[in-house]
Amino acid sequence: MKHVLESVESQFEMFQILNEDGKIVNKDDMPDLSDEELKELMRRMVYTRILDQRSIALNRQGRLGFYAPTAGQEASQLGSQFALEKDDFILPGYRDVPQLIWQGLPLYQAFLFSRGHFHGNQMPEGVNALSPQIIIGAQYVQTAGVALGIKKRGRKAVAVTYTGDGGTSQGDFYEGINFAGAYKAPALFFVQNNYFAISVPVEKQTNAKTLAQKAVAAGIEGIQVDGMDVLAVYAVTKHSRERAINGEGPTLIETLTYRYGPHTMAGDDPTRYRTEDLDNEWEKKDPLVRFRTFLEEKGIWSEEEENKVIEEAKDEIKQAIKKADEYPKQKVTDFIENMFEELPHNLQEQMEEYKEKESK
Amino acid sequence: MAQMTMIQAITDAMRTELKNDENVLVFGEDVGQNGGVFRATEGLQDEFGEERVFDTPLAESGIGGLAVGLALEGYRPVPEIQFFGFVYEVMDSISGQLARMRYRSGGHHTAPVTIRSPFGGGVHTPELHADSLEGLIAQQPGIKVVIPSNPYDAKGLLIAAIRDNDPVLFLEHMKLYRSFREEVPEEEYTVEIGKAEVKREGTDVTLISYGAMVHASLKAAEELEKDGVSAEVIDLRTVSPIDIDTIIESVKKTNRVVVVQEAQRQAGVSANVVAEIQERAILHLEAPVLRVTAPDTVYSFSAAEEVWLPNHNDIVEKVNTVLNF
Numbered sequence: 275m276k277h278v279l280e281s282v283e284s285q286f287e288m289f290q291i292l293n294e295d296g297k298i299v300n301k302d303d304m305p306d307l308s309d310e311e312l313k314e315l316m317r318r319m320v321y322t323r324i325l326d327q328r329s330i331a332l333n334r335q336g337r338l339g340f341y342a343p344t345a346g347q348e349a350s351q352l353g354s355q356f357a358l359e360k361d362d363f364i365l366p367g368y369r370d371v372p373q374l375i376w377q378g379l380p381l382y383q384a385f386l387f388s389r390g391h392f393h394g395n396q397m398p399e400g401v402n403a404l405s406p407q408i409i410i411g412a413q414y415v416q417t418a419g420v421a422l423g424i425k426k427r428g429r430k431a432v433a434v435t436y437t438g439d440g441g442t443s444q445g446d447f448y449e450g451i452n453f454a455g456a457y458k459a460p461a462l463f464f465v466q467n468n469y470f471a472i473s474v475p476v477e478k479q480t481n482a483k484t485l486a487q488k489a490v491a492a493g494i495e496g497i498q499v500d501g502m503d504v505l506a507v508y509a510v511t512k513h514s515r516e517r518a519i520n521g522e523g524p525t526l527i528e529t530l531t532y533r534y535g536p537h538t539m540a541g542d543d544p545t546r547y548r549t550e551d552l553d554n555e556w557e558k559k560d561p562l563v564r565f566r567t568f569l570e571e572k573g574i575w576s577e578e579e580e581n582k583v584i585e586e587a588k589d590e591i592k593q594a595i596k597k598a599d600e601y602p603k604q605k606v607t608d609f610i611e612n613m614f615e616e617l618p619h620n621l622q623e624q625m626e627e628y629k630e631k632e633s634k
Numbered sequence: 635m636a637q638m639t640m641i642q643a644i645t646d647a648m649r650t651e652l653k654n655d656e657n658v659l660v661f662g663e664d665v666g667q668n669g670g671v672f673r674a675t676e677g678l679q680d681e682f683g684e685e686r687v688f689d690t691p692l693a694e695s696g697i698g699g700l701a702v703g704l705a706l707e708g709y710r711p712v713p714e715i716q717f718f719g720f721v722y723e724v725m726d727s728i729s730g731q732l733a734r735m736r737y738r739s740g741g742h743h744t745a746p747v748t749i750r751s752p753f754g755g756g757v758h759t760p761e762l763h764a765d766s767l768e769g770l771i772a773q774q775p776g777i778k779v780v781i782p783s784n785p786y787d788a789k790g791l792l793i794a795a796i797r798d799n800d801p802v803l804f805l806e807h808m809k810l811y812r813s814f815r816e817e818v819p820e821e822e823y824t825v826e827i828g829k830a831e832v833k834r835e836g837t838d839v840t841l842i843s844y845g846a847m848v849h850a851s852l853k854a855a856e857e858l859e860k861d862g863v864s865a866e867v868i869d870l871r872t873v874s875p876i877d878i879d880t881i882i883e884s885v886k887k888t889n890r891v892v893v894v895q896e897a898q899r900q901a902g903v904s905a906n907v908v909a910e911i912q913e914r915a916i917l918h919l920e921a922p923v924l925r926v927t928a929p930d931t932v933y934s935f936s937a938a939e940e941v942w943l944p945n946h947n948d949i950v951e952k953v954n955t956v957l958n959f
Contacts, residue, residue, distance in 0.1 A: 363706070396740035404706070405739065409730055415696050416731070419703015419711075426659075426685065427707060446726075449696035456691050612737045613776055615744070615799045618828055618875035 286484040288530060289510060290500040294559050296567025305509040309574050315356055315504055316569055317583050319348040319562050322372045324587040325381075326535070329388070333539040337595065338388045342369040343535030346502075349561030350466050350529040352376060353507030354434070357515055361431035363420045364403040365413040369466075369533075370436045374403055381594035382601070391604055392612070410441045414450025414463060421459035421524065432518045436464040440471025442485050451492040451526055460518035462511065465528045466501060472537045473547035489526035501529030502559040532556035605632050638818040641811040643785035644674050644750070647792035648712060650822045652682045655710060658796060660687045662697060662714030662750075671716060672752060672811055694720050698727020698749075702735070705745045712796055718753035718805060719762030721770070732801040733776035747802075748795040754807035754846055755896060755943045758936040765933045766845075766897035768805055772874035772906070777801045778827055779874040783810065783848035785818050787871055790825030798827060807845045830877035832884065836866035839953050840884040842907055843894040844870040847926075847944065851894050854949035865953065873903045881907065882915050889920040890956045894949055899927040921959035924952045 489496025
């Protein structure tokens with residue numbers, strides 16, 4: 275009788291290109307990015323960090339609603355999105371608003387989503403995405419469907435989804451990766467392992483040593499990547515995307531990352547379940563710090579440049595909030611309008627009722 | 635015209651739409667080479683290929699998610715849930731996702747999905763196969779719920795459902811699959827979703843029903859006729875949304891109503907029908923609106939279905955109560 279668990283688990287090693295000190299440790303896998311592209315990646319991470327800080331402040335002022343902080347996860351979120359094309363379809367979780375923004379969702383709409391306005395969910399033409407999923411895991415089974423559709427259409431694209439470490443415990447997680455595997459559908463399944471599902475640590479989530487190894491059960495590729503290393507996340511996404519498009523099937527990608535903030539701004543207190551030491555340990559791995567060091571040593575990034583991005587971000591955020599403030603308020607008749615292509619009897623009656631109420 | 639059973643009419647409807655629209659995809663557990671456990675998809679994979687008619691892994695939530703995703707890619711999915719008692723495994727995809735797609739995306743995305751599923755008592759299935767769970771989905775805004783009572787309607791309603799740009803749950807009563815044949819046109823036609831049908835005209839009392847209970851109601855009407863009672867029988871055909879106009883028109887004529895459903899009494903479709911009638915036509919009523927339903931227990935153990943399920947005698951009894959009120 276042969277026991278294989280240990281040998282299988284030992285195969286899953288963290289993939290890294292840029293270490294904590296900003297040094298390239300894996301030259302062979304260094305992605306082919308121009309200086310301009312490298313700077314754009316940095317610009318996006320800086321911008322998104324500012325967006326997170328401003329969003330938290332705006333939430334505390336009562337000017338934003340539901341918000342799931344993103345600081346710490348920039349490399350995981352933006353490195354993966356940077357490897358995508360316009361034709362790819364994103365099925366995000368609720369912390370994955372930055373990917374939508376960089377895929378083309380205007381900032382004021384992201385703010386409207388946070389405020390609970392339906393216009394925040396109306397993707398502009400050309401942005402292939404769903405609005406953030408609230409049910410943990412639902413996006414995984416849907417991704418199998420989008421990917422199968424892409425395959426049937428013969429499109430050169432992928433379906434991309436995100437969940438967290440907690441999401442891997444859901445039945446839908448297994449069903450999604452298993453369906454996509456069975457159909458060899460072009461899908462990328464991201465697990466952003468930030469070690470805590472709200473408060474429950476990943477050790478209590480599963481006995482599996484890595485989350486990436488769960489791919490083995492579905493017969494698909496799985497890889498664990500340093501989620502604080504934007505170059506590694508980008509390289510893995512690009513590689514897996516190409517494999518998927520070439521008919522080699524889906525990939526499960528576990529990014530090891532950390533959220534500095536609370537789960538959401540709705541009263542979560544991370545000091546109840548995380549130590550300061552752990553926070554400090556992860557801040558040493560910060561994705562912006564190490565990438566900044568790398569770019570500065572390359573001579574293509576400066577404090578001046580970074581300050582320019584910060585000012586630009588603050589200015590655009592201010593304008594987007596203003597635009598969100600000015601956007602027309604929602605009406606019940608808007609909701610009724612969006613229920614069916616043709617309104618049935620009951621909704622026709624209710625439409626009349628609410629039209630009258632709203633005209634008063 | 636051909637003589638068809640309801641299951642043949644259902645297969646014919648899927649064949650018609652697979653031919654008409656290359657975006658129509660039929661899938662589920664065993665629907666491919668096997669043709670489905672009831673043979674509803676018999677021959678369809680041979681005719682249209684595995685790209686269009688295919689087996690899925692054995693996971694209802696996965697099937698639901700597949701339907702959502704394929705709809706996002708512009709397809710018109712027709713998934714089968716092998717038995718509707720398994721709906722609990724796919725509730726999120728149906729109520730949490732499909733039914734809300736148009737709404738939550740502000741009209742940007744739609745979900746033209748028709749979920750087909752067998753249900754219904756009297757065929758001695760194991761647990762969680764036969765339950766009448768239409769009420770669960772009827773309570774969910776954003777999805778229509780259709781239940782045919784005969785082969786002709788089954789074909790026309792299923793074609794209409796597949797062509798609908800919003801999600802439709804299409805429930806097929808197992809007892810009706812092969813219980814009788816009737817004339818069904820070979821050409822394509824639709825039966826409008828949301829429209830009830832007066833199956834039998836009458837003047838003394840209105841029986842409102844759907845699915846297999848339409849036949850129990852018609853049988854009760856025949857019995858009542860022997861006693862000189864003229865019963866009108868309405869087949870709802872769609873239980874969400876309800877065809878209020880047809881119901882109210884009949885109530886105004888007969889002034890007495892019994893609502894009949896196979897499902898348990900608590901909450902559900904019949905309660906909704908009663909509420910609508912009293913809100914809109916209370917002054918036309920000569921008696922309270924009564925219901926014939928199954929009792930509020932969990933669905934019957936299969937050996938006792940005959941005593942648990944409502945039948946035509948229960949209907950006659952309730953009609954006599956409203957007549958003598």
